[in-house]
Amino acid sequence: xxxxxxxxxxxxxxxxxxxxxxxxxxxxxxxxxxxxxxxxxxxxxxxxxxxxxxxxxxxxxxxxxxxxxxxxxxxxxxxxxxxxxxxxxxxxxxxxxxxxxxxxxxxxxxxxxxxxxxxxxxxx
Numbered sequence: 255x256x257x258x259x260x261x262x263x264x265x266x267x268x269x270x271x272x273x274x275x276x277x278x279x280x281x282x283x284x285x286x287x288x289x290x291x292x293x294x295x296x297x298x299x300x301x302x303x304x305x306x307x308x309x310x311x312x313x314x315x316x317x318x319x320x321x322x323x324x325x326x327x328x329x330x331x332x333x334x335x336x337x338x339x340x341x342x343x344x345x346x347x348x349x350x351x352x353x354x355x356x357x358x359x360x361x362x363x364x365x366x367x368x369x370x371x372x373x374x375x376x377x378x
Contacts, residue, residue, distance in 0.1 A: 261302035309338030320350035
């Protein structure tokens with residue numbers, strides 16, 4: 255059975271470490287990026303089963319990076335969990351066309367729950 259792959263776009267190394275611990279504990283191989291300008295190239299290389307996208311990721315930002323993915327014929331079915339400390343995270347995730355969202359700060363249980371939910375289908 256092929257190991258699932260998660261691609262995480264996060265520029266805070268401490269938050270990235272949390273994602274890696276939780277995702278690896280769930281059986282994922284984790285690839286990450288601290289920028290978003292090459293989102294399509296990174297997705298092409300990783301072929302992820304799940305994408306976690308931070309709102310404030312440098313260069314083009316989470317909304318635009320997610321929109322690029324959701325407009326792409328090959329990548330638009332990959333579930334995207336949109337994460338932000340912005341109080342408007344729900345509306346930002348809808349604008350981005352993400353499949354689910356998670357507000358920072360979050361608990362490990364909330365993170366794991368949203369990962370499982372986004373893998374099952376759209377939550378927003």
